[in-house]
Amino acid sequence: MSKIAVFVDVQNIYYTVRQAYRCHFNYTAFWTKLLARGEIVTAYAYAVDRRDQKQVQFQQILKDIGFEVKLKPFIQRSDGSAKGDWDVGITLDVLEHADAVDTVVLASGDGDFDLLLDKVRQDSRVQAVVYGVPSLTAASLVRAASEFCPIEGDLLLSVQ
Numbered sequence: 001m002s003k004i005a006v007f008v009d010v011q012n013i014y015y016t017v018r019q020a021y022r023c024h025f026n027y028t029a030f031w032t033k034l035l036a037r038g039e040i041v042t043a044y045a046y047a048v049d050r051r052d053q054k055q056v057q058f059q060q061i062l063k064d065i066g067f068e069v070k071l072k073p074f075i076q077r078s079d080g081s082a083k084g085d086w087d088v089g090i091t092l093d094v095l096e097h098a099d100a101v102d103t104v105v106l107a108s109g110d111g112d113f114d115l116l117l118d119k120v121r122q123d124s125r126v127q128a129v130v131y132g133v134p135s136l137t138a139a140s141l142v143r144a145a146s147e148f149c150p151i152e153g154d155l156l157l158s159v160q
């Protein structure tokens with residue numbers, strides 16, 4: 001059975017799905033699709049902690065599905081901009097786990113991860129599967145992936 005490590009850029013998925021479809025990502029359907037591919041041995045969801053009650057509930061749902069939720073504090077700058085980027089953390093975790101699995105699954109449309117996928121495909125000889133919103137996923141990330149899976153259809157939840 002294929003061993004799978006899953007890494008979800010929660011903010012990227014939330015905003016791209018909302019922008020493209022005006023709805024939410026179906027994490028349960030995503031998990032089910034991944035289980036059909038093999039055994040999930042590692043699953044991280046990276047989020048920003050705003051200490052909001054709805055976010056706490058959402059994070060619990062992710063934990064109940066099987067994700068380990070990693071949180072980074074939300075930082076509001078004095079100029080009004082915000083920071084809560086997980087790119088380095090995701091990269092370190094992918095590099096740490098790639099040698100122990102057959103497939104790395106990245107849910108993100110962020111083109112900054114293209115070099116990471118090139119590296120783990122070459123050095124660790126893993127399949128690199130990307131889930132992203134087709135119209136909002138960087139072309140360089142799609143090219144770096146062994147397989148691109150569009151977020152559409154049953155991977156979408158209507159807004160409640």
